[in-house]
Amino acid sequence: MTFANPWLLLGASAALVPLLVHLFDRRRPRPHPFGAISFVLRSQRRTASRLKLKRLILYCLRTLILLALPVALARPEWRREVGASASARGPAATSIVLDSSLSMRWSDGKSLFLRGREEAREALRDLLPEEPANVVLCGPLVSPPPPPTSDRAQLRAQLDEAEPSYGPSDLVRCMELGARSLEESPLPSKRLVVISDFTQGSLRLEAPPPTVAGPKGERIRPEVVLRDAARGEQALPNRAVVDLKVEPALQVGPRAFQFTFTVRNFSSEPVKDLEASLKVEGQVVAKGFLDISGGGTAQKSLTHRFDSGGLFTGEVSISADALAEDDRRAFVLNAPKELRALVVNGSPSTVRYRDEAFFVEAALTAPGSPLHAAVRDVDSAFREDFSSYQVVLLLNVPAPTKEQSERLGEYVRQGGSLFLSMGDNVAPETYNQRLGAVLPRRLRDVKTSVDPSELDAAARAAKLANFSSEHPVFTPFTGRAREGLMSSRFYRYVLLEAEAVQKGEIGAVLATLEDGAPAVAVAARGRGRVMLFTSTVDRDWGDFAIRTSFLPLMQRFCAFLAGSLDEREEHRPRVGETLSLRLPKEPEVERVASPSGGEVPLSSEPDGPVQVGPIAEPGVHTAFDSSGRPLAAFAAVLDPSESDLTRIRREELTQHFGEDTVRTAGGQGAERKAPFWTWLIVAAAAAFLLEGVLLRR
């Protein structure tokens, strides 16, 4: 125990006054002859034992009053052994680590961060004048602090400017940085003051406690003082949107999407009728309610159909609680624009299912498809204006004339897209001659893997051996969808050469058959794209057209060729992360704006993606070119681990740091623990009142 005003303890000698009065008070009582002395004697005998006890209690109370008051005025303070040894070692260089993670934004009227900042100021005030200090603001990005300084004004200003972040923090790392900075102080004693809410995500208890280099280079543990910004609250209730999936809702319409979000209740109390809403471009477009059990999760799906295609921003949210930042999650969505496709039927038939374009037309015009397909025979097709279509599909079309080929080439170079499928009408050599400028690769021969009329044709037919699952066309084909695609049989197909027909970039092979022959090849030609499917899209050369994977794959072929698959690529970086943004080289990204209007750091390598970040805020970020035109947008999300506000128990902290160093909050407020000396004053006042009562009895 230490005393702020130890000289006032001299006043405690007043506690001897009652004893001295008892010993030396020899006042002579007034003699009084009295007739009824018998009754006085009887009364005295009757009350003697009670009076003796009363006098003893009075003596104790008076001694307590005279002892408690001077001791209280001396302001005693309990100090643990650690503190005592530290003070015995003299002044200590101190590093104040202030947690500024997202969880510190939790507020019940006053945020944990504000409380933590008050704690930090108080810790600063408590330092001795000769103790240097520094401040480590512990957020997602933390840099090594400067050496401890005695400039208190600078440290106070640093605290005043500190703001909570939206990301997680690593207190272990911050303590290490603080401890390392203390090594630069010549003072032998070191101290770390850690101010945090001490939630599960803030401190890795499996990591060893921080150490500093001792006088002889050995590693010693500094004094660690933990200040609880949550002021001993056992639980910090919270619920959060921890996940969001946006998927097309084809059953509702071509541009309908289903927003499925997961809400987790991190408190033990169940939540009923929690309001959830979906906002698009600032307007609430759907609402719902959900119940969540204590500590459980719940999913809610809200659907919205967009009237037109384009880029949309919005958010899903639930009713705000004490940590409102994680009660919403933003998204950026590309609603598909309507695509016009010209299907050139190279082998029409009066029997519908024998028609070359039958399966393709069915796939492109299926419900929910953004494609509008126009099927034409060869003669009619080449009379059409190609520029009014985003994609032209040549299905088993005989090699076009030279003039037609030039039109097609010009169409592709100007940004149009071309899809070619093979068939009996395709003559490889003529194709190479007429369309060599646009073909991804030269056509070689037609290969027959097995005659379909043979009995074991199904078993011997060629199958897909591999496809580029990272390519946007094939990304959905995983699991059972992949198996369905891989089991397609190809009886006949066109082999491709290993090089392009003319000078130009060789096309990439996206899928190969079992013998290594390409099944799908793609190449960029000018501003357009060309895709080559080496078999037929009807049942003449295989059964791919009747496979379940045919419909989505044909839609994705067209979407990719039209460029809308690229737009659908979603980026959802977490706060604190850096995003690799793949954008066209022209125009160049000038800046990326955060939701609050600030600029996000940018860096780019030649021929590489643009590095955006580290991202500091959740919400929609927009990339602009030099003219201020938006190029792309993405939504940054919060780290769900910061939403879990389960507190680390005091015992665990004690066990981790080896000693009981946890100090409860020292700031102002009703929850602050009253110091010992106030209890002494209360005891003295109570003794005073009790003495008065006893004297009156």
Place this chain on the structure above:
Amino acid sequence: MQLLNAQTLARLSGVKLRARAVMEGVLSGLHKSPHQGQSVEFSEHKEYAPGDELRHLDWKAFGKFDKFYIKRFEHETNLRAVMLIDASASMGYSSGGLSKLEVAKVLAGTLAYLLVRQQDAAGLAVTHGSSCSDLPPRSAAGHLTTLLETLEGLSPQGTTDLAAAADHLAEKVTRRSLLCVFSDLFDDRPDGLRRLLQLRARKNDLAVFHLVDPSELSFPFDDPTLFLSMEDERRLEVNPREIKQSYLEELGAFLAESRKACAEADVDYELVRTDEPLDSVLLRFLARRQGRRR
């Protein structure tokens, strides 16, 4: 000190002191005698019936009305009263006004004056510790002077011994008498009052004037005090505030017990505070006795 102050006597002059019980007496007075026919005071006429004494026949009435009437008389007797004064040392206590003994002397003198004035006999007995002295009851005016002078000469001394006083009175008072006891009853012997009340069983009329000082009733002491006994060597240093409640309970119980003992023995009990007007004390006492007689 003037024992019989004019104001007190003036207020008592209209009051007839009457003994509660019929007592034997030689002289006629205001008190009714159980022996009819021996007095000269005519009471009423009664028509003669066989068996009546012929000597009471009113011949004058026979001459007037030619009928026999018997004359009936109401004989009067003298009252013998003895004033027992407790002159122990505790009776000398005073908290400012008259001491208990002085009040006892005034009350006893006043009563003696009234008795002698109506030709009753008044006597005096004084007890100091175990010794008693007495002045036999007489109705002569000169006797009153003697009695008052004896009262005047009394001073407090010795202990209280009510049992010894009772024994003395039992020996000296041989005829039915009114015994007025003036005492604070502070007798440490447990049977003092009981022995005194036993005189009632000997056909005496008994009245107890219990004299108490106001300070004894309220115990108004604050500072630490050394209480000294007035009758012996006992002493006690005490903080009065600490024992006040207990003292008042003890005294209250004593007063209640005394009143109860008197009531059970059919004895008049009068608690007299020494600071209250004495004429009102006597008026209250006489009025009560008159009421009981009716």
